[in-house]
Amino acid sequence: MTLTLTAELTERCDRCGAAGKVRAFLPAGGDLTFCGHHAHSHTDTIRTSADWVVIETGFSWGAI
Numbered sequence: 001m002t003l004t005l006t007a008e009l010t011e012r013c014d015r016c017g018a019a020g021k022v023r024a025f026l027p028a029g030g031d032l033t034f035c036g037h038h039a040h041s042h043t044d045t046i047r048t049s050a051d052w053v054v055i056e057t058g059f060s061w062g063a064i
C-alpha cells in the first residue's frame with residue numbers, strides 16, 4: 001500500500017458526507033473517501049484492500 005499526503009482533501013466521506021480525511025484507491029478501480037471517524041472504524045479494511053491511500057496532512061490515523 002502506498003501512502004501519499006495531501007494538503008487538503010476536497011472529497012466528502014462516502015458514508016456520512018463529512019469532510020474527507022482519507023481517500024483509498026482500490027486495485028479493482030474506483031476509490032472511497034472516509035472522514036476521520038470512518039477512517040478509524042474501517043482502518044483494517046482500508047489497509048488490506050486499498051493499494052493507494054491519500055491522507056490529509058495533519059490527520060492522525062492509527063494505520064500509519
Ligand SMILES: [Zn+2]
Pocket residue numbers: 013014015016017018034035036037038
Ligand atoms: Zn464518515
